[in-house]
Amino acid sequence: MSICVNVGMGARAYDIHIGQGLLDEAAQYISPFLERSKVVIITDSNVAPLHLASLTASLDFSSIEHVSLTLPAGESTKSWFFLNQTVNFFLEEKVERRDVVIALGGGVIGDLVGFAAAILRRGVRFIQIPTSLLAQVDSSVGGKTGINAPQGKNLIGAFHQPSLVLADIDVLNTLTPRDFLAGYGEVVKYGLLGNAVFFNWLELNGPALARGDTAARIEAVQVSCQMKADIVVRDETEQGDRALLNLGHTFCHALEAAAGYSDRLLHGEGVAIGCALAFEASARLGLCAQEAPSRVRAHLKTMGMKTDISDIDGELPNAVSLLELMGQDKKVIGGKLNFIMARDIGQAFVTSDVSTEVILSVLQDSTCPGAAY
Numbered sequence: 001m002s003i004c005v006n007v008g009m010g011a012r013a014y015d016i017h018i019g020q021g022l023l024d025e026a027a028q029y030i031s032p033f034l035e036r037s038k039v040v041i042i043t044d045s046n047v048a049p050l051h052l053a054s055l056t057a058s059l060d061f062s063s064i065e066h067v068s069l070t071l072p073a074g075e076s077t078k079s080w081f082f083l084n085q086t087v088n089f090f091l092e093e094k095v096e097r098r099d100v101v102i103a104l105g106g107g108v109i110g111d112l113v114g115f116a117a118a119i120l121r122r123g124v125r126f127i128q129i130p131t132s133l134l135a136q137v138d139s140s141v142g143g144k145t146g147i148n149a150p151q152g153k154n155l156i157g158a159f160h161q162p163s164l165v166l167a168d169i170d171v172l173n174t175l176t177p178r179d180f181l182a183g184y185g186e187v188v189k190y191g192l193l194g195n196a197v198f199f200n201w202l203e204l205n206g207p208a209l210a211r212g213d214t215a216a217r218i219e220a221v222q223v224s225c226q227m228k229a230d231i232v233v234r235d236e237t238e239q240g241d242r243a244l245l246n247l248g249h250t251f252c253h254a255l256e257a258a259a260g261y262s263d264r265l266l267h268g269e270g271v272a273i274g275c276a277l278a279f280e281a282s283a284r285l286g287l288c289a290q291e292a293p294s295r296v297r298a299h300l301k302t303m304g305m306k307t308d309i310s311d312i313d314g315e316l317p318n319a320v321s322l323l324e325l326m327g328q329d330k331k332v333i334g335g336k337l338n339f340i341m342a343r344d345i346g347q348a349f350v351t352s353d354v355s356t357e358v359i360l361s362v363l364q365d366s367t368c369p370g371a372a373y
Contacts, residue, residue, distance in 0.1 A: 003222050007141065007229040009236065012161050016141060016225050018218060022168035023054045023129065027062035030127060033163050034064065035098045039127075041068040042086055042113045043104040044077065047131050050174050055104060055129065067093055071109070075261040078108050078147045080156075086116040090124075097121045100163065106132035107139035107267060111157070114145030118160035128165045132175060133183025133217075134268045136167040137190070137224035138245075142232040148261060152328035153253040159237055167225070169217050180210060181305050182268030185248075185275070190224045192275055192296065193247045196346030198223055199299075206303050243350045247340040248274025251363075254325035255309065258316045269306045273366075276300060276307045281362045282341045285355065292345055309366040319363035323356070 002019030017029060030039065039059065043052055048070045059066045069089045071077050095101060103113035103126060110128050117126035128140035146157020172180065184206070191199030202209075202220070209216040228245065235242040252270030259265040279293035300307045309316060316322070327337060339359075342348045 003218065005222060005225045005229055007161070008233050009161060014161060014163055014165065016165040016167060016229070018136075018167045018169065018221050018225065020168065020170050020214065022166045023051060023171060024058055026055050026129065026166060027058040027064055029164060029166055030059075030100070030102075031062060031064065033100050033125065033127065037063060038065040038067075039100050039102050040090060040093050040095055041066055041102045041104055042071065042089075042109060042116075043068060044071050044073040044106075044109050046073040047105045047109070051104060051131055051171055055102075071112075073108075074263065075108055075148070075256070075267070078112050078154075078261075080147065083112060083116055083147050086112060087120055090116065090120050095120065095124060097124055099124055101126045102129060103127070103140075104129045104131065105135070106130065107135045110135050110140050111145050111154070112147060114143070114160050114162065115147060115157050118145055118158040123160065125163045126160075128162045130165065130167055131171045133172055133180055133221075134186050135183075136172075136221050137183065138186040138228065140165050140167070141225055141228045142242075142245075143236065152325070153256055153261070155328070161236075165225075167221055169214060169221065172217060173212065177210070177304075179266070181303060182266040182272075184210065184303060185268035185270075185272035185305065187220050187224055188296075188300070189245075189247050189271055189275055190227045192279070192342065192345055193244045193340070193348040194346055195223070195227060196344070198227075199345050203299055206299065210303060243338065244340055244348050247342075247348050248272070248276075248278050250274065250326055250337065250339060251277045254322050254328075255312065255316070257325050257328075258322060259312060259314070264313050265306075269312075272300050272305045273307060273309065273311070277362050277366055278340060279342055280366075281339070281354070281358055282343070284358050284362065285341065287341055288344050288347075292342065295345065309363065310368060316367075319360050319367065322363050323360055326359075 002017040005016040103110045130136045130140040143161035146154045149155040248271045251274035279296045282288045283290045336352045339354045
């Protein structure tokens with residue numbers, strides 16, 4: 001049994017199923033989308049040993065033919081090289097426009113496969129089976145697909161909505177604590193950007209959620225997906241409200257680029273740091289009381305998460321260089337960088353009226369937080 005969140009986009013509407021045991025039952029959800037009984041699966045070297053057999057067993061039971069390609073795990077896979085490999089694999093397997101391809105993995109695989117599906121034969125359908133908390137609550141929903149460039153994260157891509165999302169809560173049990181908490185960075189983001197009640201709930205239930213409480217995990221994924229679905233329906237291509245989902249991401253993307261898209265900084269860890277910095281900047285700009293960033297930082301620390309640039313292992317460029325990296329962000333319009341700032345927890349908004357000096361001071365102090373916080 002699963003909870004269903006519908007992303008109501010007219011003829012392109014799709015369901016997000018959230019529950020336990022969905023991977024073992026995947027075929028019953030996938031079958032209605034098939035015009036011929038074959039699927040092509042893309043996964044990665046971390047996910048394949050854990051979950052590929054469960055998916056293929058379900059497909060075998062329903063006599064659905066399948067082939068799979070396993071790519072290296074890690075953010076560096078979101079590149080031209082592996083996009084080319086993925087598209088060529090689809091072509092070799094003679095994937096047709098009405099066929100279905102499956103992304104089995106975290107955000108990297110989902111983004112890459114979605115982009116490959118968007119450009120193959122000018123668009124084929126794809127199904128997301130997200131295996132990380134981050135992918136279940138964020139990247140698998142909403143149709144943002146793409147790869148990274150040396151100049152910045154997600155600069156090459158397309159909007160291409162999935163046909164179905166299967167979020168199996170049980171697979172989260174195979175995540176390392178670090179990977180789970182990285183995904184939690186995106187969960188917290190939803191409370192911070194527009195749902196103070198949810199943030200209050202997370203303050204109470206976050207530790208249980210991290211320990212493995214199934215009911216709490218289902219609730220967190222459902223609320224996050226519903227919030228994202230509501231925003232995507234209003235603003236699919238990020239002309240307005242959808243930009244709020246980038247809370248913390250302008251800082252995050254610059255930090256990821258500075259860390260070389262490596263395991264030194266996972267995406268969700270960067271989001272958590274970015275949210276803390278966005279609230280700190282908001283307070284320094286006089287947009288919110290200092291209590292708000294203090295509360296954000298306290299909750300993240302309670303959960304054992306990164307909150308500052310100094311928490312990232314190894315050396316990073318200085319604050320000026322990080323500010324320059326932020327200038328490559330997709331939210332640059334007319335040469336001016338838009339930020340997501342906050343008036344309080346649950347009250348984020350988009351603005352370009354942000355002092356460069358304030359952002360620079362926040363970046364500088366985050367490299368030595370003891371003096372500033």
